[in-house]
Amino acid sequence: MGLGNTPEKGGGLGALEYTFIMFSMASCLPLFFLGPIAFNLGLSLQEALLAALVGNLVVAVAMALNGHAGIKHKIDFPEQAVRSLGELTGKAAVVMRGLVGAMWFGVEAYNGALALNLILLFALGLTGAALLEKATVLIPAALVLYLGSMYLVLKLGVKGIGKAATLAGPLLLLYFAWLWIWMKNSGFQPSEAPKGVGLLSSAFLIYLAIQTNWWATVAVNISDLSREAKSWGALWIGVMLGMVGGQLIGTYLSYELVLLTGKTLPQEIITEFAPGAIAVLLGLAFAFLAPWTTDLTANLPPMIDILKSIFGMSWKRASLLSAAAGFVLAPWWLLDNAPQIVGYVTSFAASYGVILGPILGALLAAHWVGGLNRPPNPSYKPVILPTTAGLLAGLIVSYAIAYPLGMVTSVLGVPFPQGPIWYVGVAVSVIAAALLLKLVPAKVKFKNET
Template sequence: MTRIQTTDTVLGRTRDAKFVTTKRRVTTASSSSSSSSTGSKGFTRDDIVESFESSKASSALHNDDLSPVLKQNRTFSTFDTASLWVGLVVCVPAWQLVSSLMGIGNLSAFLALLLVFVANLFVVWPIVLQANAGVKYGIPFVVHARSSFGVKGANVAGLSRGFIASAWFGIQTVVGANCLRSLAVDFGVASGVSSPYLGGICYIIFWLLQAYVVWNDVESIKTIEKLAAPILLFLTLLLFIFTCVSSGGVVQSVLSAFATNGGGSNMSSNSIAGSFSWKTFFQAATASASFWATMICNVSDFSRFSKSRESFEKASFAMPLAMAVFAFASIVVTSSAAHILNTSSNLITDPMVVTSLLSTHFNWGKIASVLAAIGILTATLSTNIAANILAPANAIQNLAPSKLSFRTSAILSMILGTLCLPWKLTSDANSYIFVWLTGYGAFLAPILGIMLCDYFLIRNQYLVLEDLYSADKNSSYYFTNGVNYKAMLAFAVGVLANLPGFLHAVGLWPSSMLPQCLALAYDCAWFVGVLVGGCMHFALEKFLP
């Protein structure tokens, strides 16, 4: 019998309880000698690991935060997971996504909304697939990646995903800082402080607030998500109703909003059709999929706490529904505000700016500013901590589990997010869609393709759990010196497939030298990356020794 510690909180803090493992292994002894491991007899797709033998675990690959979450310690219900998705959806970047699509593709509001909903509905499929290993084995993303990339090679996948999340953390922190700066100006506490210094001070304050939450009470994240979802929906509804009523009524506001294109001009009878093209469709689908690319990769960091596979799958459909509702509100509020403020030729997509201008126009004063600040700060806090701190913290911790705690790793990832200069990544619609969203989506997509292919097609959903934590050269996932070079090659090929298009997007590859096929590939960068990475990995595993 082996005493182990298990994790039972949303971000992996250790529970002070002891569990005794049974003699039944999660996998058969014979399977541990094969790189294409299988599970124990009778271990079905709906089973959840109930025991874990820690005797093989290497201190270089295992600590309490990375340990499997056993069935008896799962805490996430369907409502908890659905609340998590709603909390992740309701944020300023999601608010701006539809308007950015309208701007870069001259799409009508109707088509932009439809494309966002369809793309996000499609995204549920890879989310559910990638979440399977987390639900079944209770393992986080960085541990799951060891089965395909190797126990050491997984650091490449983890750090790649973690770097993107850190950059997102910085972007969201800028959003929160801008909100605090608006409050400081409205309340007159920033008199005598120049704008750059004020922005920097607000950034530091919001950064420290998030650090405090992570350092002191990680379990409160689940509580924040539960409370944030209804608060955010209420404030969004409040802003929606007010702008609609102020601009002529709800029906009139909706009709007016969906009779505008990306530039804000009326399209009359052509408002529904807009200027649709398949190129724009794939650009919009890629941007929407890339928006969730980080969460798709590391969704097992959350699914490992779900009580059942069915519970997680049901809750995941809250994401496209919430995204559609939030995008709809974004379109109507932005359009109505433009009508009220007479700025139809230049739609304002930042909700804090919209609220600030409306409060001045209607003499709302401090009440409106405070309500807007509560909504945006709550949205940013709930999204940032759950989505953009957990993954990079786990990735950094995976480098030296015996030396780095989750807390220390989280702080390091937050520092990295600031070093990315996040205020420059979303300066305009083209930078946001083609450089940032599409670019990082193209980079992460091959990792997802490789992991899905490996888990479902190569290993048939069965893993040798103990070997994921073993540095033994004969273990299933040690490969060559701890690295699966086939997966590394597949990752490189998947990234290279989209590299010319990315270089063109940032101005380093002239249009005259970019073949049409490569330009088209970048328009579908996320999908191309998943397919190329997955297919290459499958071919290398099947046909190379």
């Protein structure tokens, strides 16, 4: 759907469906990196769970508040961005959100393709270390199959994605919960857990940032999903139970599994420790299904938003091109072992919040203070100064705080603030935009206004 052409009919997704959708998004394979990341940073299990609870609870509240615009006005994220920020700034926000989604899409596509290769090679009789080594070499070929199947499912739209989500999330977490219980009952002895780093340490703050940034992505473009909701309450229940609950369960299970196995990659755990061929193949099937579903629900829509809203492409063409772009974006050319995969996710997830925080803050101020999401007339402004200034303020202050504290790292050559900078970006942006909207109201005419 293009801008200004959004249907006004009511949505059909209820609390149970949203819970499953959010639960499925949380049940991605990188979720099982959260335990190893916490372990490697020296966090205790209690510290890891506290960071998961705090980080995801804050994001869930922001997600529900921002999703109200989609529920009330039945608009998707590109139209919300343009109504909130103006034509030029809004489309820039769509691009920035899409780039973050594209990076996550690559991570998930890599993991899904790796699972496909492992299924094939295991069925051919390979086991042990040689299995993972050969599977990483064949990633490009498996990516073609992964992305091709995804393109076919994209034609079903949001409701079709929801049906797939109801299957993927529960199966993956149930499988790893079963595997953990089986290992505990089979006499596997856990290694010694870290003693903790302290709640004010840089390690804890970095991990808090990782947990926060994990789904701060979807908090920005949640209207792509929330516009299908029956009610705002359904969205609140979905994000609290599905997203926060899923993150807590995944963090706990993955921490326990790294203690029991010493392995960091979920695919490694499945192939080396699952009892029997059927258990291995089932686990690998779920290891394919989880990233596949998460890419469909969370990572592909922002990429498609860019192509539809900015370049005017049809849904079909945008879906096809986004899937093809996934082949290039998947880091198969950078990674060839488990530590590299986890390290890539760690550095990326700890850093990109500087992009998303200011966008989210400006969207919240536009909706709740400025009332800018009402249907606008066709002559919409290229830039809405109060919200655009708020977004820029959040971005500038984030970097200004991070550099003196030494909380800046390089991801693919681009400097990004680390640590809980997302909180700074959201707070500064929403306060600055709200104050400016009160002092200098955005002069935008709406339908039926003179």
